[in-house]
Amino acid sequence: MLAAISASARVRGSTSPNPPVGAVVLDAAGAVAGVGATQPPGGPHAEVMALREAGDRARGGTALVTLEPCAHEGRTPPCTDALLRAGVSEVHFAVADPNAVAAGGAAVLRAAGVRVEAGLLAGQVARGPLRAWLHYARTGRPHVTWKYAATLDGRVAAADGSSRWISGAESRAEVHELRAVVDAIAAGTGTVRVDDPQLTARTPDGGLADRQPLRVVVGASEIPATSRVLDGVAETVRIRSHDPDTVLVQLAARGVVDVLLEGGPRLAGAFAEAGRIDRILAYVAPTLLGSGPAALGNAGVSTITEAHRWTVEGVTMSGGDVRISAVPARVTGGS
Incomplete structure (x- = not known):
């Protein structure tokens, strides 16, 4: 087996x-x-x-x-x-x-x-x-993994917005391996405007992987025509909505089963508030910034009793970073 x-x-x-x-x-x-x-x-x-x-x-x-x-x-x-x-x-x-x-x-x-x-x-x-497929078969929704890299104090960027690189080379290489096997990568329009990510999967030598996931830009705001996510090296789809369920319905209609959520704190917060994050994959770097944006934006929590509870299913090292995999506490069996 x-x-x-x-x-x-x-x-x-x-x-x-x-x-x-x-x-x-x-x-x-x-x-x-x-x-x-x-x-x-x-x-x-x-x-x-x-x-x-x-x-x-x-x-x-x-x-x-x-x-x-x-x-x-x-x-x-x-x-x-x-x-x-x-x-x-x-x-x-x-x-x-x-x-x-x-x-x-x-x-x-x-x-x-x-x-x-x-x-x-x-x-x-x-x-x-x-x-991911078991989740899709049981719910009809694509499985969403929220992947992020943060410092020990939970920052995803410095006060000036710079974020390259919080995680180490080993973690970044692992993420590219993950990108190469998911169906889609989603990011918000704000992340596209500020960070201009390409959202592609790359090989260790820096070249493009043979298989590229669908790139998904979420949000109603316009993005520059020069954005790297529009460069044509992989398919890109715009979903002009901030509603996680609308996003997932449209992706399911395209046969998408496995989604990697790589947007900023606002998009992650919206998915967390809607209960549409099925797994968290966090890379925590041994670094302190003291200021700058947090990993998660508003997730609909105003008091500790409303906190989103998670179960850690694995903690490993990725180079010098700590890699944490967690699933919602209500989920059993890892699906």
Whole structure:
């Protein structure tokens, strides 16, 4: 299953609105016979790719899949049919499919005499490459990660507005890796006017990554025609609204599943107040500024009892910075 999770991670960002699933097929002796992952929309699913690689060695073998095999005919035939034709005797999957249309694969396989087990490394899968898609399938909304870099005293810029660089090189490189696998990056018009970000994913040598996310500029205000976000190296969409739900509805209509919120304090505050931040990814630098804008703007909190409560799911070092991942306290299972 760890190999299936790795296969899933390699295709994250290329499958939306479908889930980035990974699969491994073992032969009857327990040796790896095939590894596969979901292809871009319209292409084969993970199970089919792994079975193709396994060939006849799949007969009597075992399939391990990060998501319950689908049992419906969409753009591609049901994965349950492919598994049955291949003659696998066991299927282990991590997470049940929350999509009512596609769910039911486990029951179909069991009815055909295949041994099926659910829940293998479910927590790791739900917090990994399938995190955003599981949220999308359950809520109909894109999953929003608010990413920011701040000093120990919570500042995202100095008093004069300068902010390059608060975080270290390792943190910035990690963020570019994240940008390369999300569907969209969102920033507000104020951030675009003041900071003029390009909102692209870059490789360690500074070049553009092969895959670029959709760039989303949120807000009714105009931005300069010379803004780097309009440079044409990646697609940019304007959403002329400050309402988070309006933004997410429009992005969902475009098949966006995974959103990285990189706007300034005002945009982050609006999403926090609306309860539309699903994960916080904070890079805290060992630096003090004493003044300058805070990371979060008005989030609708006037007293401590109204505070937005979060659960820290991980704290690691990123170079000299502390990397904190947190989810809303009401959320369990990392989804």
